[in-house]
Amino acid sequence: MDIIPLDHDDDVMLKELFGVATRSESVSRVQPIQRTEEEFLKMVRFQFPGERQEGAVAVVDGSPVGWALVFFPERDNLDKCWSHVEVDPQHRRQGVGSALVEWLEERARAAGREMLLAEVFVPVGDRQSHADREFALQRGFSVSSVEIVRSLPLPVEPQVMDHHERRAAEAMGDAYELSVYVDGVPHExxxxxxxxxxxxxxxxxxxxxxxxxxxxTVEDYQTMLDHQRDTGRTVITAVAVHRETGVVAAYTDLSVPTGDPHVVFQWGTLVLPEHRGHRLGMAVKVANLRELARLAPERRSVQTMNDEQNPWMVQINKDLGFAIIEEALTMKKSFLAG
Incomplete structure (x- = not known):
């Protein structure tokens, strides 16, 4: 087995890695993410501004059997890096994953980072015994937090939407203006x-x-929108603006992919601390779901993740009808740089 650098210009290799990633995810996730080959290639080649990416491929007899990516923030959180490893199911338990993790640690140390982070997805109830968790623990990682992955069946019952929309409107009063945008909010x-x-x-x-x-930055935001559009994804964003100050008090994003015609991904949702207590989180989520129903009525579910120690957002999701489907363990390995 050889560990070689990932060549982002090697179409043949990237297409083979698409097969590795697809097969790996099919056995590693409760609801595997479906992507087209074109989506995968564009995702791997994209580098978000302010972040550097490196990759490696594990090759056996000339064919890729696993790969790893490491992401280095270059403007903030300079002591950390995020990682991602996938091994073809038929080549697991043969040292491929261990070799890729060793490569990740070498790259993290070379970049002067003190912490390597990764996510391990496990079925509900398996967080203490799942093989992927044990693999990480045996290599010096520990569990730093747990996020709960939930799925919302679509369409949401109209009476559920009406109820929460009405309660949110009462709590907001006239202090906030709610609006929804497709493929990016206005420049202001x-x-x-x-x-x-x-x-x-x-x-x-x-x-x-x-x-x-x-x-x-605002420029980075446009870059992100351009990338989403290039991969065929639609982004739906709801915002609540405080009328008196013009501040964006709350926002939420949905991403509608092309590779899977049934699922939608919930991205970030935030209410500024000074504006909490007005049900803005529920307001922007309901507004986005209504736009989603108009824009893509064929979609059958929305998938989201929240830390289990975030009771406010968890309650909003439960009230809307999200059900738990799996758990995501954030694993960390700390070491002295150098």
């Missing part, structure tokens, strides 16, 4: 959305790992 709202998104990592529980606010 973009800085506010970026500000809210950048503090999401601060306000959402993250276990025993502390983060700095992120640093997405």
């Amino acid at each position: 709202l973009r800085q506010g959305v970026c500000d809210a998104s950048n503090r999401l990592i601060l306000d959402a529980p993250t276990g025993d790992v502390e983060f700095e606010p992120e640093s997405m």
